[in-house]
Structure formats: structure tokens, C-alpha cells
Amino acid sequence: MSALNGPFARLLTFATWLTSPLTPDDYLGLIDPLLDARHPAGQVTAVRPETAHTSTLTIRPGRGWSGHQAGQYIPVGVEVDGVRHWRTYSLTSPPDRPDGLLAITVKAVPDGTVSPHLAHRTEPGTVLRLGSAQGDFVLPDTLPSRLLMLTAGSGITPVMALLRALMSRRPPHPDVVLLHSTPSPGDSIFGEELRAMQRKLSWLTHIEHHTRAQGRITPEEVARHCPDWRARETFVCGPQGLLDAAENRWKRAGLGGRIHVERFRPTPLQTPGPPGPGGGLVLFTRSGVHADADASTPLLAVGEAAGVPMPYGCRRGICFGCLTPLAYGRARDLRTGELHHGAGQLIQTCVTAAAGPLALQA
Incomplete structure (x- = not known):
């Protein structure tokens, strides 16, 4: 391009x-x-x-x-x-x-x-x-000498990107232990590729765990396969139970700062209760403009007042010409009170207002 x-x-x-x-x-x-x-x-x-x-x-x-x-x-x-x-x-x-x-x-x-x-x-x-790439489940700028990657099911997907990125770097590579859990060998996403990487790469140890034969993976199982887990920067992605168990184990060991967790579904919010004053700082990611917004002014008007070229149509919530993706944060529908949140969700900016700090892809 x-x-x-x-x-x-x-x-x-x-x-x-x-x-x-x-x-x-x-x-x-x-x-x-x-x-x-x-x-x-x-x-x-x-x-x-x-x-x-x-x-x-x-x-x-x-x-x-x-x-x-x-x-x-x-x-x-x-x-x-x-x-x-x-x-x-x-x-x-x-x-x-x-x-x-x-x-x-x-x-x-x-x-x-x-x-x-x-x-x-x-x-x-x-x-x-x-949408725009998001998330902080990324390798640090200065690579540690040892890494542990603990995954289950489709949790291997972001870790596979990390492994491929490591492969493209010049040596020396960190010592990496990948412990990946699936129901059976045939259920392993990238299974053949990971086994080939294990044979080819001296710095990668790939350990397969199959739950139908061995049961769910536990922190004790992790310690058995990787005795020096305390000394490794750790990346974990998979089902909720695995993530919670790993976080608890690392925190009990005083290592909460050395574990990186990727959750495919966000941690549920605490019960929000009735809406408060709302409003907040709005970031328009494409233009780089920031603007303060109250809880009753449509985001379309907030953007236009800040000089951001916003798409629009009828300006009444009928034509959907103003649809804009949320990057993060929450917006409230001024007609129904419904909260919209989640990266990539399209909102009608002419009939929604800020319900806290948020970013729009505009």
C-alpha cells in the first residue's frame, strides 16, 4: 500500500x-x-x-x-x-x-x-x-532470560503470536517452556506446528497436557513440569478456572508482578447500581483529540465541538449513519439508559453519551 x-x-x-x-x-x-x-x-x-x-x-x-x-x-x-x-x-x-x-x-x-x-x-x-490492535499481553522491551507460557484450548492463540515473534528475533533467545493443555492431541490448535518447533528450536520446550487422560492442569502440575517457575516471567491464557488458579498461586508466592494474564472475556464488573453523574474524558483515537463530556451531551456533539470530523446522518438515532466503534470505556444510550461497552462495539454517537472515560475510533 x-x-x-x-x-x-x-x-x-x-x-x-x-x-x-x-x-x-x-x-x-x-x-x-x-x-x-x-x-x-x-x-x-x-x-x-x-x-x-x-x-x-x-x-x-x-x-x-x-x-x-x-x-x-x-x-x-x-x-x-x-x-x-x-x-x-x-x-x-x-x-x-x-x-x-x-x-x-x-x-x-x-x-x-x-x-x-x-x-x-x-x-x-x-x-x-x-478495529485497532489492543491489549497489553505483549513481550517486555527487555526480554527476560526465561519465560513460562501456560495455555489451554484457544488460549494458545496470542501465545502463538509471541512464539512466532521470538522466532523472528536474532539470538540469543530466552529459554521458553510452553505448557499447553487440550482435551486430546487432535484438539490442539497449531499442534503439528508446535511439535515441529519443539524439534527445531533448542530454546523451546513444548509440553502437552491432555485433560481427557490426565485431568485438568493444576498449579502442582505446572511446578512438576517447570520446577523453576518462580524464576520465569509467565504468560497465561485460557479458561477462567486456569487463569484464577494461576493468579492466586503467583500472588501467594509474592510473584504477582511476574505473571501476565489474557482474558478473552473481561472480568465482570461489580454491580454498577443506579447511574451516577457520568461523563468523562473522551479520546478520539484517529485524530488524537481529547475532550471533556458530560452525561447528557451526545458524543457526536462532543466530537464536533472539539473539531473532530464525525460521521452523521439524521442526528436522531434513526439512520445509523453515525455508527462509530468504541475502543474502550462505556457509553449510555440517552433514550433507554442502556450501557454499551466493549472494544469494537458500534454505537450511535448522536444518541449516546459518556458514562465514564472512553475512547472512540474517530
């Missing part, structure tokens, strides 16, 4: 004067969604089954993609039966992949709407909407 930089980018900046309140990206997106920097998209180039229920989608990102770090996740927008749904998935590709492609690995959830569609019914050529 290098041809879209330099003079072309300057031309777009000039064209903004002519197309306001819309932007040139709004028109480019009608020609080709991959040209739209305001609402980034990517085109699926390949779909590869990993297990009977899991597939990896390779994606060519369009002009609006701003990059990622290994271990992060992205909101993905996919149309199913004419309705666009947003879900978040870990990126399983390293950030310096030579061909510039991205990859997400999707496990089909029984009775789900989006994940079965992505894993089993997505064809090459499909265009997906992409």
Missing part, C-alpha cells in the same frame, strides 16, 4: 476541505473498502483449518491498518445475513511478517453467530472490518 503514502496522502488532506463534513475516505470506501483509512478493512486471502472446529484466516489489511504488537487482539466486523457483527480475536501473526499479512485464528463456538461463520463459511476474497 506504499503508493497510498506521500503525495497521495497530501492530496487526501487537501480533498478534506472539499468533502467536509464527510471525508475523502468516505468516498474511497465506496470504491474499495481497503482504501478507507477512516474505517479500516482487510481482505481474507486464505482460510486454513487447524482442527475440526478452528480455522486460521489470513488477511491483507487495507490502508487504514496501523500495525500491532505480538500478543494483541483486534475487533473484527463481519456481515452475517446482512447484519454486521463485531467480535475480538487474537492476532496470531507476528508484526514483522514479510508479506505484511495478518492472521486470526477462530474457534467456532457451538450455537454462535459469528465464530462458526468465520471458521467454516468464510471464503477468500471476503472483506472484514478491522
Whole structure:
């Protein structure tokens, strides 16, 4: 996409004067969604089954993609039966992949709407909407000499990105122990690739744990396979029970600062009770603008007052022309009082207000 930089980018900046309140990206997106920097998209180039229920989608990102770090996740927008749904998935590709492609690995959830569609019914050529990469489940700038990676099920997905990123680095590599739990060998996502890595890489120890034969993995089992676990920087991803047990064990050992946990579902909020004054600082991530918002002013008006070019239509919550993804935080529907939260969730900015600090992809 290098041809879209330099003079072309300057031309777009000039064209903004002519197309306001819309932007040139709004028109480019009608020609080709991959040209739209305001609402980034990517085109699926390949779909590869990993297990009977899991597939990896390779994606060519369009002009609006701003990059990622290994271990992060992205909101993905996919149309199913004419309705666009947003879900978040870990990126399983390293950030310096030579061909510039991205990859997400999707496990089909029984009775789900989006994940079965992505894993089993997505064809090459499909265009997906992409949110900004998010999350802090990433390697530190200064790598420790020893790492422990503890995963179960689809929890291997962000860790696979970390391993691939480590492979692309120059030696010396840290000593890595990966303890991965699945029901059976055939259920292991990336199973063959991980076994090949174990044979090839002197710095990786890959230990498979199969729950149907061995039961659930326990902290005692971790200590048996990795006696020096206290001395290792630890990354954990998997089901809630595994995460809670690991966090408790590390905290009891006084090592809470050395464990990094990735939760696919956020920790439930405490019972919020009745709405308070609300409002908060709003960040518009694409423009870098900050603005204070109260609990009753629509976010569309907040953005416009701050000079942010916001999409809009009827301004009454009817046409959905103002839909904008949340990056983080909570917004309240001024009509119903419903709270909207979660990275990538689309909100109607003309009828929602801040319910605390938040960020919008605008």
C-alpha cells in the first residue's frame, strides 16, 4: 500500500476541505473498502483449518491498518445475513511478517453467530472490518532470560503470536517452556506446528497436557513440569478456572508482578447500581483529540465541538449513519439508559453519551 503514502496522502488532506463534513475516505470506501483509512478493512486471502472446529484466516489489511504488537487482539466486523457483527480475536501473526499479512485464528463456538461463520463459511476474497490492535499481553522491551507460557484450548492463540515473534528475533533467545493443555492431541490448535518447533528450536520446550487422560492442569502440575517457575516471567491464557488458579498461586508466592494474564472475556464488573453523574474524558483515537463530556451531551456533539470530523446522518438515532466503534470505556444510550461497552462495539454517537472515560475510533 506504499503508493497510498506521500503525495497521495497530501492530496487526501487537501480533498478534506472539499468533502467536509464527510471525508475523502468516505468516498474511497465506496470504491474499495481497503482504501478507507477512516474505517479500516482487510481482505481474507486464505482460510486454513487447524482442527475440526478452528480455522486460521489470513488477511491483507487495507490502508487504514496501523500495525500491532505480538500478543494483541483486534475487533473484527463481519456481515452475517446482512447484519454486521463485531467480535475480538487474537492476532496470531507476528508484526514483522514479510508479506505484511495478518492472521486470526477462530474457534467456532457451538450455537454462535459469528465464530462458526468465520471458521467454516468464510471464503477468500471476503472483506472484514478491522478495529485497532489492543491489549497489553505483549513481550517486555527487555526480554527476560526465561519465560513460562501456560495455555489451554484457544488460549494458545496470542501465545502463538509471541512464539512466532521470538522466532523472528536474532539470538540469543530466552529459554521458553510452553505448557499447553487440550482435551486430546487432535484438539490442539497449531499442534503439528508446535511439535515441529519443539524439534527445531533448542530454546523451546513444548509440553502437552491432555485433560481427557490426565485431568485438568493444576498449579502442582505446572511446578512438576517447570520446577523453576518462580524464576520465569509467565504468560497465561485460557479458561477462567486456569487463569484464577494461576493468579492466586503467583500472588501467594509474592510473584504477582511476574505473571501476565489474557482474558478473552473481561472480568465482570461489580454491580454498577443506579447511574451516577457520568461523563468523562473522551479520546478520539484517529485524530488524537481529547475532550471533556458530560452525561447528557451526545458524543457526536462532543466530537464536533472539539473539531473532530464525525460521521452523521439524521442526528436522531434513526439512520445509523453515525455508527462509530468504541475502543474502550462505556457509553449510555440517552433514550433507554442502556450501557454499551466493549472494544469494537458500534454505537450511535448522536444518541449516546459518556458514562465514564472512553475512547472512540474517530
